[in-house]
Each structure stands twice: as structure tokens, then as C-alpha cells.
Amino acid sequence: MIFKSDTYKIWVCSFKGTLVGYSIISFPKKIKKARIYSIAVLKKFHGRGIGRRLLMKMVKEAQKGNYEKISLEVAVDNLKAITLYEKLNFLKTGLKKGYYSDGKAAMTMLLHL
């Protein structure tokens, strides 16, 4: 973990001094629902299990903090990310039309902890 505030936590993954991935999650004080803001891995490093490890870190931290759920939004056509989330038991819960600046819809997903 490289950053921790009252609400946000950020993890990074580096390889030989290069930052190759990161994840950002918020842990609100008043509700027991964490929210994943962003997770990304450099393209060259895709498919090596880095995304899964970053995601698992966030899930473990949420469990440690007794959070009940983790929510996220992901572009409907981002099959790679959706597959990763589903493998870690996130469920598809709905659609948000026009969520992204290019007009694309977002899929909402939820993990019950």
C-alpha cells in the first residue's frame, strides 16, 4: 500500500523500478460499502495475475475493515475486467447509461463479503 487516508487506499505494483499497476478504493466511514475507483495494469504486463492480486488486496482489506460489500462500475464492453471481477465473485447488478464521457454505459457490479 502506498497511500492511505481516512477514506482512500491505493496499492501499486512495480517491476524492476517501473510502476506496472495500481488500484484505488474508498472505504467510507458511515456506510459499510467500499467502492473500487480504479484498477489498471500496463498493457505489456497483462495476463500475469497482477490485476487479480491487486483486486484480492482490496477485497482482503475490505474484509479486515468489516465492510459488507464492494461496488464498482466497469464499461459494458470491458470483457477482460468483467471476467476478472466475476472470477472473484462480483455479481452484475445493473447498467448506468451514458456513464462515461464517450457516452458508453457502465455495468455496476457488487461483491457481498
Ligand SMILES: CC(C)(COP(=O)(O)OP(=O)(O)OC[C@H]1O[C@@H](n2cnc3c(N)ncnc32)[C@H](O)[C@@H]1OP(=O)(O)O)[C@@H](O)C(=O)NCCC(=O)NCCS
Ligand atoms: C482489467 C485488468 C486490470 C486486468 O489485469 P491483468 O493483470 O491483465 O489481469 P490478470 O492477469 O490478473 O487476469 C485475471 C483474469 O482476467 C481475465 N483475463 C485476463 N486477460 C484476459 C483476456 N485477454 N480476455 C479475457 N479475460 C482475460 C481472466 O479471467 C484472468 O483470470 P485467469 O488468470 O484465471 O485466466 C487489465 O486488463 C487492465 O489494466 N485493463 C485496462 C484498465 C481497465 O480496464 N481497468 C478496469 C476498469 S473498471
